[in-house]
Each structure stands twice: as C-alpha cells, then as structure tokens.
Amino acid sequence: MSTRVIALALLAFVLGFIFLMASVTWLVRDPLPIVGANQTLLLHSVEIQPQIRTAVAIDGGYRVDLTLTHDGAQDPHALLRPAGGQPIALDAGTDSAGAWSAAGQMTQPGRWELVLTEGTAREVIAFIVRE
Template sequence: MSTRVIALSILALVLGFIVLMASVTFFVRDPLPIVGANQTLLLHTVEIQPQIRTAVAIDGGYRVDVTVEHAETQDPHAQLRPTGGSEITLDTGTDSTGAWSGSGQMTRPGRWELVLTVGPTREVIPFIVRE
C-alpha cells in the first residue's frame, strides 16, 4: 500500500509541474520583443494613426540604426532610450523616400524604449536588447 501512495505522490508532483509550466502562457499576456546584435526588429505604432512602421537594426558593436517610415502628413520625432534613463544621441536625417532615419551607439543591453511623437500624440514602444 505504501508503494502506491509514493507512486501516486510522484505522479501528482510530475503532473502538477507540467500544469504549472503550461499555465505560464496565461500569465505572460504581451511579451516584449527581443533583439540582439546583428539583428533587425520591426515595430509599429498602435495609438498613432496612420500607423508608423519602424525598423531598429543593431550591429555587432551595438551601434543602432533606426528607420521610421511614416505618412507624408506626419512629422514624427523619435527618441531611443534605456528604460528609466535618458535618451541616446542619434545622428538623424531623411532618405530619398522621406523616411526618417537615425544612428547612434547603444550604451547597454536590457530594456529599451522607442518614443515616437506626432503632434500631441506620444507612443512608447518597449523592447529588449540582449547580449
């Protein structure tokens, strides 16, 4: 009888662990996008309409290139900053299609924010830069 109790206890622990691991997807509602060295992250606005599409490309030395594609009627202002920190300096300009672009040096991996402002509307898009 005691071997059955031990076997049922082990079975309950294993099944409980499996249910716990499967339930993690219910707790993480909106995971942040993750980007690393030599990768490009594509982001888009939700609150700013018409939608603005942004590409954040990071090279091996963590130098970042940000490209903001927007409608001709919009004049977006973009900032890139670590969460809770001050913005990094970006060398900015526009390309032949009218898209705004900027490049700069990221200071550290971790949580970052792209802040887009068009008129009175401001949207903060968080993402994670991994090592």
C-alpha cells in the same frame, strides 16, 4: 499501501509541475520582442494613426540605425532610451524618400524603449536587446 501513497504523491507532483510549465503560455500575454547584434527589429505604432513603421537595425558593435516610415502628412520624431533612463544621442534626419532616420550607439543590453512622438500623440514601444 505506503508505496501507493508515495507513487500517487509523486504522480501529483509531476503532473502539477507539467501543468505549471504549460500555464506559462497563458500567463504571459504580450511578450516583448527581442533583438540582438546584426539583427533588425520591425515595430509599428498602435496608438498613433496613421501607423508609423519603425526598423531598428543593430550591428555587431551595438550601433543602432532607426528608420521611421510614415504618412507624408506626419512629422514623427523618435527617442531611444534604456528603460527608465535618459535617451541616447541620435544623429537624425530625413532620407531622400522622406523617411525619418537616425543613428546612435547603444550603451547596454537589456530592456529599451522607443518613444515615438507625432504632434501631441506619444507612444512608448518596449523591446529587449540581448548580448
């Protein structure tokens, strides 16, 4: 009798653990995008319309290049900062196609925020930079 109780308790524990691991997909609704060295992350605005599309390209030395593609009537600007920190210095300008572009040096891996501003509208898009 006691071996059956132990077996049922062990079975309940294993099934409970499996259910807990499977439930993570329901608990994490909107995971942050992750980008690493020598990769490009494509982001787009949700609250600012017409949509602003952003390419965040990071090289092997964690130098970042931002490119904002936008509607011709828009005049967007962007800041890049560690979560809750001060923005990093960006050398910004427009390219020949009218897209806003900037370059700067990231200071640390971890959670970062891209702050898009267009007129009075402001949107913060978070992402993670891995080592």
